[in-house]
Amino acid sequence: MRSREIRLKTRPDGAPGPETFELAEVEVPSPAPGEVLVRNRWMSVDPYMRSRMIDRPSYVPPFQIGRPLEGGAVGEVVASASQDFTPGDTVMSMLGWREAFTAPAKHLTKLDTRGLPEQAFLGAAGMPGLTAWVGLLKIAEVEQGDTVFVSGAAGAVGSVACQIAKAKGCTVIGSAGGAAKLEFLREIGVDHGINYREEPDLAAALARVAPKGIDVYFDNVGGDHLEAALSAARPFARFALCGAISQYNDLEAAPGPKNLFFVIGKRLKVQGFIVSDHHAEAPNFLRELSGWVGDGKLKWRETVDHGIEAAPGAFSKLFTGGNIGKMLVKLGD
């Protein structure tokens, strides 16, 4: 079987462009004993992949030049030389940006979709959803009655964070760029949407919708959003730092917020986290998620591009604001 895949061609300097990626076609070997051949139906592009394009020590090793990019994918077992998998099984992998591949069975997880669409396990029911759940409940320790600010609120993680906060009885402020995203925030029950593209002063915008300040900040954006949240924070507010997408393509490290002194004066807790430290919580998350989905309290949106060759463009959309909800690439038919 032939498969096309996207490889890292050069390490990006700033925003990844066409020179960053390379489309290649390979022959997929038949599975050796213990191996499985999978054809992907969906692949995920996620902001954290940007940091893996840099050659530096980090919590995940960097992508290698000339090798296919890695990331979450959902596919179907085509051939199996493992007793754990049967052709037709729906499986999840982290082997990413390729149409098909052969890999040891231990790299695959059989997917029990519990009646949800399979691609939801790359979004609301998968890593992005768990990220939102862990950040809000375990890191920021959100409580009923809190005023919660979520940046990147229309994205895969942010939109779930907003809805979990609503389900927990919070007032939710979400920031996103553009009218279509603001409309989406209204649909998912966000109390106050902030269109950051139309707000020259984010701190003033926050003060307008949350005159008493915020108790929790879930940060996907960094930069001026973080600075505004520090200004808006109430005493003892908790910040869960999840990402800083505004800075991932910076050529030089941007200075931090000018009002970091609020961390002391307001006794803030600012804590970073990475979802892979919390995989043990996945069953608890999925149990709670199922309840919310059943009650109509948790919805999701997908932005879908088609074909493996569309993956680099889909990835770039994450940084230009081109996606609402989970950005996915549909492979095959």
Add this chain to the structure above:
Amino acid sequence: MRSREIRLKTRPDGAPGPETFELAEVEVPSPAPGEVLVRNRWMSVDPYMRSRMIDRPSYVPPFQIGRPLEGGAVGEVVASASQDFTPGDTVMSMLGWREAFTAPAKHLTKLDTRGLPEQAFLGAAGMPGLTAWVGLLKIAEVEQGDTVFVSGAAGAVGSVACQIAKAKGCTVIGSAGGAAKLEFLREIGVDHGINYREEPDLAAALARVAPKGIDVYFDNVGGDHLEAALSAARPFARFALCGAISQYNDLEAAPGPKNLFFVIGKRLKVQGFIVSDHHAEAPNFLRELSGWVGDGKLKWRETVDHGIEAAPGAFSKLFTGGNIGKMLVKLGD
């Protein structure tokens, strides 16, 4: 009785200077029923007083122009119209920069010195000591075996923090400016002293003495010290932000550290705190402190200036590095 006092004359723009302060002489009234007349023997100058010179909402109200500055003092009851105090009692107050005063009894605390010098209750056994104890144990949750970095390590708070960390079985790195302070750090058992005035690259200095990184950072300084600590942090390190003395006299808010992204990648917990939220812990702190003092594990140093008129200069020394250990002003004989 006559008393001299230091009043706030103008709000400082940058470093406080002679124009900031005013020496005045007043008649101290005899105590009305429920009041007490106190002659101070020691008064404290502390870095947090700088922020009270600015007219802005904060966790403590700003000092008022034309009014005496407030702050910790230890003195002796001279006359009492309260059944709770007797002439000769040693008392602590927060009414500050004055030789003598009359005040309602509720503003005074009778001091049980437990065999310690009375002025220690303005330093290691008082608010600065409690600050070190709370920051290390309650905020940074220090544990045996941790590598702990303390900035401003030769100051009133920092020198106690270093010794508490040693008493808890940690490896301690302390930064301070100048040879005399580094010698003091050796005397109190600090494992690695960093003379920041001779280190063009603080992160490199930290990497030299702690090649495996730091688990805890106790920050009194902010600025480049905080940036270096972020670089040196191990995954899951805890930062207790206590002060940022390098920035208190800044005319414009300085940008934050350029490497704040480490908070996410290293999953750091960065938490600010203010000792006044933790006064309920004072008995626990004093019990533990007494043990350490008895075991010779906790020592302190004082820098003492004399006379109420010396108080503004003593205060300025906090920002120019002119003090080792607790900066005090001795009043009276």
